[in-house]
Amino acid sequence: MRWTLKAKPEKHKINHLKNVLNVEENVATLLIQRGIETFEEAKTFFRPQLSDLHDPFLMKDMQKAVNRIEKALQNNERILVYGDYDVDGTTSVALMSSYLKTHSDNISSYIPDRYQEGYGVSYQGIDFAHDNEFSLIIALDCGIKAIEKVAYAKEKGIDFIICDHHRPGNQVPNAIAVLDPKQDDCNYPYDELCGCGVGFKLIQAIASTKGETIEDLIPYLDLVATAIGADIVPITGENRTLAYFGMQVVNQNPRAGFKAIINQIKKNTLTITDVVFIIAPRINAAGRMKHGMYAVDLLTQTNFELAEQYAGEIETFNSDRRDADKQITIEALQQIEEQKEQKRFTTVVYNENWHKGVIGIVASRLIETYYRPTLVFTKSGEFLAASARSVSGFDVYNALEACSEHIEQFGGHKYAAGLTLKPENYEAFKNAFEAEVKNTINPNLLTPELKIDAQINLSEVDDKLMRILKQFAPYGPGNMSPIFMSEQLQDTGYGKCVGEDDKHLRITVKDDSTKNSLVCIGFNLGHKLDVIKNKQFFRAAYSVDENEWQGHVSLQLKLRDIKA
Known part of the structure; x- marks a missing residue:
């Protein structure tokens, strides 16, 4: 992942919002990054009203x-x-x-x-x-x-x-x-x-x-x-x-x-x-x-x-869907491995027997592995049907539009679309789509970007911050859960891999700013155990979360990535 630390807003804006809302600097920073610069805007953000809805x-x-x-x-x-x-x-x-x-x-x-x-x-x-x-x-x-x-x-x-x-x-x-x-x-x-x-x-x-x-x-x-x-x-x-x-x-x-x-x-x-x-x-x-x-x-x-x-x-349908998507993802990954001798800017796979109902999920799964604009095709009557998914920052709808001479029908959004084409046009479309993406994508977009809102010390992560972050919800595009970065962290010595196949990482961290330590869980970060071993220093990108266990609620960091 490439880590990108968002630009810090101008000092006078931070100070103004800090004073009118009586909040810490890091909270004022998060709000300004979301386009909230005045008391009234903050009031609308934290206390939405049905009267805010447009006519x-x-x-x-x-x-x-x-x-x-x-x-x-x-x-x-x-x-x-x-x-x-x-x-x-x-x-x-x-x-x-x-x-x-x-x-x-x-x-x-x-x-x-x-x-x-x-x-x-x-x-x-x-x-x-x-x-x-x-x-x-x-x-x-x-x-x-x-x-x-x-x-x-x-x-x-x-x-x-x-x-x-x-x-x-x-x-x-x-x-x-x-x-x-x-x-x-x-x-x-x-x-x-x-x-x-x-x-x-x-x-x-x-x-x-x-x-x-x-x-x-x-x-x-x-x-x-x-x-x-x-x-x-x-x-x-x-x-x-x-x-x-x-x-x-x-x-x-x-x-x-x-x-x-x-x-x-x-x-x-x-x-x-x-x-x-x-x-x-x-x-x-x-x-x-x-x-x-x-x-x-x-x-x-x-x-x-x-x-x-x-x-x-x-x-029952959902259980069947999970089984189908798991099997098709395995088959699609094998297909990509076989094509790997050529460096491609796109992932396009096809099998006439794949279940049409899950190809969109499979496309998203493939992006998790290969991070390319992705199309998963299957047979649909006389045509081939595909689900398209894209990487952050790249408009797959525009790319499909540029290849429309090979397509029967298409529609959708910037990051997700669907299309149908005649079987005889598959190879021509696949080549045209690859060429279009290659000519228009910024190569940086082919490495996942982790956007970090602010760099903070662990001492700033407390119950008060958690209470305020809860009020930022509901989260989603345009208002993602804030991601923080802290440096000079050390595991207290009990870090280990957990879960099926040791896929996940569970560590307890501290830094020089606080005597307290915080438990962290890093889903799918088990392969990074070496980064935290032997109390070596590392940096982490994380969101602040809560863990509930047997009725007891405690602060927890949800790791997004760690680096030496």
Whole structure:
């Protein structure tokens, strides 16, 4: 890893914030690094208010969307709520359908089959709507590129409202309303919402016309917070407010589906990181291994006993998903090893038998090992389908766009995308993608970067700092858990490798600034035991954490890396 110490803010800014907030210098530094320089900004950061949320009608086409939905509700039209099969899509469908059902009985949900229909709006889904006399489809977390499909629906007398957050192409579908803050001509003040976030803005707008308040919508925010965490969108601005209140719902009054999952994992208080690594994979597993409607059914179920049954089924899917992703990762790593004679700027692997539902996870696993823009392909009907993942700082969506002559379809974000192509175009695409990345990437980006917020002494790590850092949550892109660096550290002599295959490192450290020692855990750092042996000095990059054992809570450092 390359360690990069963030620039220290100007002294006068630190002193000002230190004085107005009555905090230590290191806390003022962390806040300024996050763009917080005044008392008011700090107040908004530490005490988000629902009144901080923007007026939903600032979003392009919002009034058109509300008018069409109002008309449908008044005329008892059948409305189909359509969404993608991942966490953002299924939470969006659960959110929109459960809200609309409080105003109409003519609401149904539809999630496309990952294997029969693929990503996004499908002709099969539109035919289903036509056959069952739906006159309005609300598409969530997809649809921004469904130009031909929306036109096809129009021919069948079906209107479309699109709620998406993916990047639009040169043209947008001819729908009744297209809600996507990433449109160039949309002046909405915040363009980093996830799909469920855009869906929430729509129900916020509908609610305002019905005399409902934002407080009436709080019970839906557990879904929004889960989507924000799972979709790796920045936890800044409006997303931070939505996640902050959503996590309160998750922990204090979760819907039956979440409660059923939480009961299985037996954890009392969840952070957004727990949501990302515990709840989200289970919701995702339904669409990966079976069908996304299992997730929607779980998230909309009000009967707790039924929710427990659904959660049990989804737990089985998640177990199957783990087995598949482990096996495919082993096979993919073998394939890369065989190609290793040539130095490449990308990782592209393919096996026609790999499970389409887990190739995105496998792509992320490969980046952990080889740290290159990565594509994992499998067979999907007549085409090859791939999940793309990128390294920090490199826009894989732009790279795919540059290779679009070889691609049938693609879409996504800067760091994660999906595509399909014809088998005969695979080699040409693979070469074009390699050339594009080689010509445009800064070679430094091929070494993982560890961004360090501040250098401190161990004496500064205390309960008071931990209390303040807890108030920085929820953490995520744009507001990552602070990483500190300390030098001239020594292990007290009891450092050892722990865990399966001695993968992890557990040490107790001290430095000259304090008599106290602190326990550290370094996941996947077992191979660095030699760095701390024989009481030699080393430096460490870490985040401050808590360890709970038999009811006793103590400070602990979570090591990110150590160097001699």
